[in-house]
Amino acid sequence: xxxxxxxxxxxxxxxxxxxxxxxxxxxxxxxxxxxxxxxxxxxxxxxxxxxxxxxxxxxxxxxxxxxxxxxxxxxxxxxxxxxxxxxxxxxxxxxxxxxxxxxxxxxxxxxxxxxxxxxxxxxxxxxxxxxxxxxxxxxxxxxxxxxxxxxxxxxxxxxxxxxxxxxxxxxxxxxxxxxxxxxxxxxxxxxxxxxxxxxxxxxxxxxxxxxxxxxxxxxxxxxxxxxxxxxxxxxxxxxxxxxxxxxxxxxxxxxxxxxxxxxxxxxxxxxxxxxxxxxxxxxxxxxxxxxx
Amino acid sequence: xxxxxxxxxxxxxxxxxxxxxxxxxxxxxxxxxxxxxxxxxxxxxxxxxxxxxxxxxxxxxxxxxxxxxxxxxxxxxxxxxxxxxxxxxxxxxxxxxxxxxxxxxxxxxxxxxxxxxxxxxxxxxxxxxxxxxxxxxxxxxxxxxxxxxxxxxxxxxxxxxxxxxxxxxxxxxxxxxxxxxxxxxxxxxxxxxxxxxxxxxxxxxxxxxxxxxxxxxxxxxxxxxxxxxxxx
Numbered sequence: 049x050x051x052x053x054x055x056x057x058x059x060x061x062x063x064x065x066x067x068x069x070x071x072x073x074x075x076x077x078x079x080x081x082x083x084x085x086x087x088x089x090x091x092x093x094x095x096x097x098x099x100x101x102x103x104x105x106x107x108x109x110x111x112x113x114x115x116x117x118x119x120x121x122x123x124x125x126x127x128x129x130x131x132x133x134x135x136x137x138x139x140x141x142x143x144x145x146x147x148x149x150x151x152x153x154x155x156x157x158x159x160x161x162x163x164x165x166x167x168x169x170x171x172x173x174x175x176x177x178x179x180x181x182x183x184x185x186x187x188x189x190x191x192x193x194x195x196x197x198x199x200x201x202x203x204x205x206x207x208x209x210x211x212x213x214x215x216x217x218x219x220x221x222x223x224x225x226x227x228x229x230x231x232x233x234x235x236x237x238x239x240x241x242x243x244x245x246x247x248x249x250x251x252x253x254x255x256x257x258x259x260x261x262x263x264x265x266x267x268x269x270x271x272x273x274x275x276x277x278x279x280x281x282x283x284x285x286x287x288x289x290x291x292x293x294x295x296x297x298x299x300x301x302x303x304x305x306x307x308x309x310x311x312x313x314x315x316x317x318x319x320x321x322x323x324x325x326x327x328x329x330x331x332x333x334x335x336x337x338x339x340x
Numbered sequence: 341x342x343x344x345x346x347x348x349x350x351x352x353x354x355x356x357x358x359x360x361x362x363x364x365x366x367x368x369x370x371x372x373x374x375x376x377x378x379x380x381x382x383x384x385x386x387x388x389x390x391x392x393x394x395x396x397x398x399x400x401x402x403x404x405x406x407x408x409x410x411x412x413x414x415x416x417x418x419x420x421x422x423x424x425x426x427x428x429x430x431x432x433x434x435x436x437x438x439x440x441x442x443x444x445x446x447x448x449x450x451x452x453x454x455x456x457x458x459x460x461x462x463x464x465x466x467x468x469x470x471x472x473x474x475x476x477x478x479x480x481x482x483x484x485x486x487x488x489x490x491x492x493x494x495x496x497x498x499x500x501x502x503x504x505x506x507x508x509x510x511x512x513x514x515x516x517x518x519x520x521x522x523x524x525x526x527x528x529x530x531x532x533x534x535x536x537x538x539x540x541x542x543x544x545x546x547x548x549x550x551x552x553x554x555x556x557x558x559x560x561x562x563x564x565x566x567x568x569x570x571x572x
Contacts, residue, residue, distance in 0.1 A: 212425075219415045219426050226413040229375070230474070231398040231430030 053184035055301045061190035063297020064197030065091075068252040069274035070281065070289035071201060072245030078221035078284060079241045082133055083145050086152035087249065088271020093155055094120040094253035095170055095262040096163055109171045117250040125246030129239055152267065159264040170257035193255045200251055201290055204244065208286070217241060269313075276316045280323045282333020291332055295319075342381070343369045346538035351482065352530060356504055356514040358545060360521040361534035362557070367517040368410070370534070371484045374515075375400055375407045387482065401430035406475040410487035410517075413471050416460035420451055420470060423459045427474035435478075444473045465496030472503060482513045489520050501527050525549045533557075 069091050076082045084090070098116035101107045107115060132151060136144040174192045178185045208214035219227045220237040227234050252270075260266055273296060281292025299319055304312040329335045343366045351357045359367050372378045374385055376396045385393045387403060395403075415423050424444060428437040445452035448469055454462065462470060468488065475483060485504070489497040497520070504514050505527055518524035525531050528545035533554060541548065548554050 212429075215418065215422055215426065216429060218418060222415045222417055223413065226409070226415070227426075228377070229397055229407050229409065229413075230426050231401045232426065233398075 051184070051305070052302075053182060054186055055305050056298060057181070057184075057186045057194070058190045059298035059301030060294055061193040061197075061297070062301065063277075063294035064194050065252045065256045065293075066270075066273045066277045066296055067290045067293025068197055068200060068248045068255075069270060070277035070293045071204070071286055072248040073274050073278045074283060074286055074289045075221075075241045076245050077278075079217070079224075079238045080133060080137060081141050081144075082137065083141065083148070084245075085145060085148040085271065085275075086155060086267075087274050088267030088269070089152045089155040090120075090124050090246070090249040090267070091252045091256065091270045091274070092262075092264065092267035093124065093159065094250040095257035095266075096159055096168075097123075097250075098254060098257075099168055099170070099262060100163070113254055116254065117247060120250035120253070121243050121246045123246075124249060125243035126239070128246070129242040133242070152271070156264050156267060163264070165264060167261040167263040170262045172258045173255070189259065193259075196251065196255055200248065204248075205286075213237075213240070273316065276320045279330060280319060282330025284334060285330070285332050288330050288332035292330065295331070342537070344373065344380075344537040347534060348383075349532045349539050349542050351513050351515050353481075353513050354508055354511045355529035356508050356516065356527060356545075357530040357532060358516045358518055358521070358524045358528040359532045359534050360518070360525070360548075360554075361540075364536075365534040366537040367534055368486055369537070371407060371409070371486050371515075371517065374484060375405070398430055401478060401480075402432065404479070404481035405484065406478065406480040406482075407484040408471050408475045408486065408488070410490055412464070412467055414459040414462070414467050416458065418459055419456050420459050420462065421455040423470055424451065424455075424474050424477065427477035431478055437477075440477050444477060448473050465492050465499070468492060468496065468500060469503075472500070476507075480512065482515065483507060484515050486517045487519055488516065489518060489523075497523070522549065 069087055072090075073084060073087050076084060094116050097119040098109075098112045101112035101115040101119075102109060105112075105115075128151075132147050133144065136147045172189070174188045176187075176189070178187050179191070180186075206214075208218055216227070216232045217237045217240055219230075219232055220234045221241075224234050227237075256266075256270070274293075277292035277296045278289050279292070280296060281290065282288030296316055296319065300312065300315055303315040307315070323330065347366065347370060349357075359370060361367055369378065373380050374392075376392075376394060376399075379394055383393070384391060387405065390403070392400060392403060392405075397407075400407075415426065418426075421441070424441055425437065428435070428440065431437055445455065450466055451470060451473055454466070459467065459470065472485075472488075483504075488500045488504075492500065501523070504516065507514055508529075516524060516528070525545040525548060531541075531543060531545040531548035532539055533541040533548065541551075541554065
């Protein structure tokens with residue numbers, strides 16, 4: 049039982065990171081039909097912004113985190129939208145998908161070439177101690193990651209649901225043609241979702257890198273996890289992405305421990321196949337109406 | 341592609357004007373052009389004496405024009421209240437939006453009753469009412485309404501037409517496109533016949549209703565002397 053709680057909490061922590069990436073993934077899908085296959089690399093890169101801010105500019109870690117987040121919002125938010133999405137989206141979803149695949153390779157290889165191919169140690173966010181919850185030993189790190197991710201998603205939820213701008217963003221996602229008629233600046237709203245996505249992946253990067261170390265290949269598994277989490281939860285629902293991320297993290301951890309650790313990478317795929325077979329709209333997704 | 345070529349007409353203040361014409365005549369294109377969604381290559385659109393040709397939706401809303409397109413135009417996953425509030429995005433600074441929403445809910449009690457429901461749970465007629473209420477939130481001077489009766493029950497159509505007549509009584513101008521030409525002309529002051537992007541006829545709605553040529557072409561021959569389709 050103790051080990052179960054331990055595994056469950058650390059699974060939730062990993063899942064919360066997946067959820068951050070998956071939420072951003074569904075946000076930009078909803079507002080601009082962008083399926084970002086570079087989302088994993090988007091989680092990998094901000095950690096290197098932070099490291100570069102520390103190594104090159106000699107900033108302290110907390111300041112470097114802010115710089116990393118700001119750089120992430122600028123590069124992965126504004127520049128990504130202006131430089132790639134705006135050009136490719138008019139040509140259709142598929143050319144954009146291929147562009148994001150190219151972008152993922154570019155980001156990965158750039159980090160390898162210009163920074164390092166070695167895994168870089170990343171400063172810890174919390175002290176490396178364990179606490180005792182119901183007799184189970186749980187690391188403070190896991191609890192912190194989970195808490196920070198929940199706080200970020202709660203803040204996003206409040207912003208989207210309870211502010212004028214947030215509702216204008218939702219309106220833009222749900223019915224862009226009508227949003228324009230009401231004078232909603234839809235282009236700006238779409239840009240906001242890209243910046244929010246960049247902020248979420250930046251946070252995910254800072255949270256996960258102390259555990260995984262910062263490495264140029266980190267995006268491979270994270271991107272896949274974000275994609276699976278988004279599909280499992282329901283591609284068109286932010287809350288679906290949250291549930292999908294958490295379910296995936298816990299499922300992955302428990303199945304690796306109790307079933308087979310050598311098949312750790314396979315279990316998310318099994319979950320994905322089961323969901324696609326039995327609930328193709330995702331756990332919380334709604335069936336999308338299509339006009340043929 | 342040029343859709344409108346020679347479409348020229350006026351909409352009087354505090355009157356209901358209906359555009360009729362066969363499919364593909366460019367009726368909806370007229371609205372989209374007025375509302376700045378499509379660019380006019382030549383020609384001019386004036387409102388209250390000001391040139392509004394190719395102005396964007398924001399400026400038109402501020403000038404007092406609202407556009408209710410055909411079909412379903414709600415935000416399905418937002419509540420009815422939040423849908424309504426989005427009608428005030430283009431409000432001028434200092435406008436008491438909360439009071440406007442209260443007034444809209446007084447006028448359409450259904451909206452108050454269901455204000456916290458998801459808009460997607462409303463019936464087709466209720467959704468149309470929500471759209472109209474949202475459009476009226478900023479007290480427009482001109483309402484562009486495209487096919488308001490489509491997919492609605494006869495009762496709801498009557499209610500929608502009542503709203504338009506009520507608007508006219510308050511001095512609002514209405515420009516409507518309506519498939520159901522006969523009943524639309526029935527409540528209208530003026531009518532415009534559009535064909536292949538060109539105004540063929542303009543005049544008093546009653547005169548168009550009784551014009552045998554219009555009757556044969558667009559009103560199913562009911563008011564004309566000969567059955568529809570008899571003339572080449």
